[in-house]
Amino acid sequence: MAGVIARRARRQRVFRWAVLLALGVFFVLPFVAMIEFSTRDPETWPLLVDWPALRERYPALAEGIVNSLLQAAFTAVLMLLLLVPTAVWVRLRLPRLRRLIEFICLLPLTIPAIVLVVGLAPVYAWVTYFLGGSSLTLVFAYTVLVLPFAYRAVDVGLSAIDVRTLAEAARSLGAGWGTVMWRVVLPNIRSAVLSAAFLTVALVLGEFTIASLLNRTNLQVAINLLGKSSATMSVAVSLIALLLAFVLLLLLSLLGGRLRKAKEPTP
Amino acid sequence: MAEAAAGAPRSVTPRSRLRGVTSLLPTLPFFAYVTVFLLIPTLVVVIGAFAGNDGGVSLDSVKALGNEVILDAFGRSIALSAMSALIGAVLGALLAYALTTAKPGGVLRRTVTAAAGVLAQFGGVTLAFAFLATIGLSGFVTVWLQDTFGFNLYENGVWLFELPGLTLIYTYFQIPLMVIVFLPALDGLRPQWREATENLGGTTWQYWTRVAGPLLAPAFLGSTLLLFANAFSAYATAAALVSQGSPLVPLQIRGALTSEVVLGQQNLGKAMALGMVVVVALVMTLYALLQRRTSKWLG
Numbered sequence: 001m002a003g004v005i006a007r008r009a010r011r012q013r014v015f016r017w018a019v020l021l022a023l024g025v026f027f028v029l030p031f032v033a034m035i036e037f038s039t040r041d042p043e044t045w046p047l048l049v050d051w052p053a054l055r056e057r058y059p060a061l062a063e064g065i066v067n068s069l070l071q072a073a074f075t076a077v078l079m080l081l082l083l084v085p086t087a088v089w090v091r092l093r094l095p096r097l098r099r100l101i102e103f104i105c106l107l108p109l110t111i112p113a114i115v116l117v118v119g120l121a122p123v124y125a126w127v128t129y130f131l132g133g134s135s136l137t138l139v140f141a142y143t144v145l146v147l148p149f150a151y152r153a154v155d156v157g158l159s160a161i162d163v164r165t166l167a168e169a170a171r172s173l174g175a176g177w178g179t180v181m182w183r184v185v186l187p188n189i190r191s192a193v194l195s196a197a198f199l200t201v202a203l204v205l206g207e208f209t210i211a212s213l214l215n216r217t218n219l220q221v222a223i224n225l226l227g228k229s230s231a232t233m234s235v236a237v238s239l240i241a242l243l244l245a246f247v248l249l250l251l252l253s254l255l256g257g258r259l260r261k262a263k264e265p266t267p
Numbered sequence: 268m269a270e271a272a273a274g275a276p277r278s279v280t281p282r283s284r285l286r287g288v289t290s291l292l293p294t295l296p297f298f299a300y301v302t303v304f305l306l307i308p309t310l311v312v313v314i315g316a317f318a319g320n321d322g323g324v325s326l327d328s329v330k331a332l333g334n335e336v337i338l339d340a341f342g343r344s345i346a347l348s349a350m351s352a353l354i355g356a357v358l359g360a361l362l363a364y365a366l367t368t369a370k371p372g373g374v375l376r377r378t379v380t381a382a383a384g385v386l387a388q389f390g391g392v393t394l395a396f397a398f399l400a401t402i403g404l405s406g407f408v409t410v411w412l413q414d415t416f417g418f419n420l421y422e423n424g425v426w427l428f429e430l431p432g433l434t435l436i437y438t439y440f441q442i443p444l445m446v447i448v449f450l451p452a453l454d455g456l457r458p459q460w461r462e463a464t465e466n467l468g469g470t471t472w473q474y475w476t477r478v479a480g481p482l483l484a485p486a487f488l489g490s491t492l493l494l495f496a497n498a499f500s501a502y503a504t505a506a507a508l509v510s511q512g513s514p515l516v517p518l519q520i521r522g523a524l525t526s527e528v529v530l531g532q533q534n535l536g537k538a539m540a541l542g543m544v545v546v547v548a549l550v551m552t553l554y555a556l557l558q559r560r561t562s563k564w565l566g
Contacts, residue, residue, distance in 0.1 A: 012368040013368075015365060015368070016365040016366075016368050016369060019361050019362055019365040020362075020365060020375075020379075023358065023362055023442065026439075027382075027386065027439070029401055029407075029408065030397040030398060030400070030401045030439070031397070032407065033397070033400045033401035033406060033407035033408060034396075034397055034400045034401075036400075036407045037400035037406065037407060038400070082296060082297055082300055083297070085293060086293070086294050086296075086297040089293045089294060090294065093290045094290060094291070094294065097294065101294075101297070104301050104305070107305060107309075108305065109551075110496075110544070110547050110548055110551050111309065111544060111547075112499070112500030112501075112502070112517070112543055112544075112547060113500070113502060114500070114502040114517040114520050114521070114540070114543070115312060115500075115520075115540040115541075115543050115544055116308055117520075117524065118308075118311070118312050118315075118520060118524065118536050118537055118540040119307070119308025119309055119310070119311040119312040119315075119537075119540070120304070120308045121524065122311055123303065123304065123307055123308055123311070140304050141304060143300075143304070144301070144304045144305045147301075147305075202388065203388070206388070206390070206391050206393070207391075208391050208392050208502075208503035208506070208507075209502045209503055209506075212503075212506070213521065213524055213525070220391060220392045220393070220503065223392050223393065223396065224392045224506075224507050227392075227396060227399075227507070231399070234396055235396050235397075235399070235400045238392070238393040238396040238397060239397075241393050242389065242393050242397070245385070245388070245389070246385050249384060249385040249388060250381055250385060252384075253380075253381040253384050253385070254381075
């Protein structure tokens with residue numbers, strides 16, 4: 001019997017490394033290729049770290065980078081302002097609405113972005129009328145887009161604590177709702193809020209569909225445009241954007257791992 | 268506390284009804300927001316698909332979906348999604364199984380799942396450019412194969428911008444997604460079941476076909492459906508790669524949105540969008556049903 005188990009363990013090890021090696025090559029190859037491709041023109045990388053020069057040579061790209069960073073920041077803020085107080089309030093006072101809120105928040109998952117754009121076009125005609133055509137107005141659409149992911153993150157955080165008891169304790173000590181929210185609930189769901197914000201930033205930095213079809217500029221639209229004139233540059237910027245998203249999401253999964261570990265001791 | 272009193276059994280007085288209304292007030296911004304930016308757009312699509320050009324009800328746009336070009340686009344979109352979902356599901360399941368044979372809390376497993384979480388989100392324009400740098404006409408691999416082996420990747424035509432190429436690129440985010448959604452089901456397989464099979468004289472083959480296979484089948488099928496919906500909704504990668512023609516439904520919708528289409532077809536884009544929603548909703552419903560079945564034994 002011990003021989004059988006040892007043999008199986010050996011077979012599994014061989015299988016494991018064969019699969020990992022084969023798929024590993026498939027997944028690493030594009031990154032290697034991007035590095036090779038973007039270094040074919042020796043001017044590319046020095047230009048990328050030289051912001052004023054980059055701005056001069058590729059104004060559209062520079063504009064796209066700035067727009068995307070601003071969009072990411074504003075979307076994260078708007079998402080938190082909209083989602084966190086509502087989720088907390090529903091847990092405290094309107095538990096019957098929870099299913100409805102969950103349904104609404106997860107709805108964008110079944111509506112592809114390309115479909116959402118079709119419906120958003122007339123809405124954005126009004127947005128442009130009232131607020132102008134700035135690319136920052138995309139923040140409204142992006143907040144909807146990130147709703148499912150952000151909701152899940154926030155919901156996990158809220159499920160881990162007893163919001164009701166905490167709020168009642170704070171209220172009976174004389175705290176107002178603002179204090180309950182800001183100084184009691186929020187610090188307790190800090191890592192959930194952080195992961196919702198990280199996800200939002202990663203998603204917004206990678207968004208192309210809505211921006212391109214509503215004729216706004218952001219990083220991805222700029223990269224796509226650049227691909228037509230300067231292939232090396234577009235690949236280099238793609239690589240940076242990817243690595244940035246990689247770092248963000250890896251930080252997120254590390255955060256998630258720490259959260260789980262912290263929760264484990266308590267049953 | 269005030270809420271506790273409100274929850275006590277007593278007749279509903281006007282005051283407590285008022286309190287019910289005021290307690291809804293803080294959720295108002297949220298509902299107003301999703302109404303404007305989620306529900307109205309959805310309604311625009313649904314109503315627009317059934318609206319005539321003069322504003323009345325009409326089935327013209329929906330009927331126009333029967334147009335050969337559009338039917339072809341739907342066919343190709345479905346073929347692409349199905350192929351990439353199938354390949355992604357099989358390879359992803361293999362990778363997930365390989366992970367379960369590693370040490371449970373080990374470095375290997377943690378690294379691969381974290382990487383899968385990142386790569387599953389990886390799509391869009393940057394992915395298209397990554398593959399252009401890899402197997403584009405002057406890409407790294409293309410050039411290398413040509414120089415070392417004299418092998419021309421595109422001897423029989425450039426397939427990168429067509430279905431085979433798109434399928435290959437889509438598997439890049441499908442495999443990691445499969446790992447994420449399928450791993451919990453594999454983890455749910457208890458080692459005792461395998462031991463029981465062996466004690467009863469079963470072989471490895473019998474264990475996989477009679478015990479683990481049937482148990483995992485709904486989870487596998489469900490995950491494949493999720494992958495299908497994922498590929499079906501994808502737009503950016505294809506949009507960045509394919510600039511001529513509109514072989515896929517999302518690209519047809521792009522065409523309908525950007526070029527002010529032929530008069531009399533303003534709502535065609537909405538009808539196609541509705542068609543996409545119907546397909547995705549169907550697939551996701553099936554997914555949810557299968558998921559419920561899996562969660563029975565997953566515990």
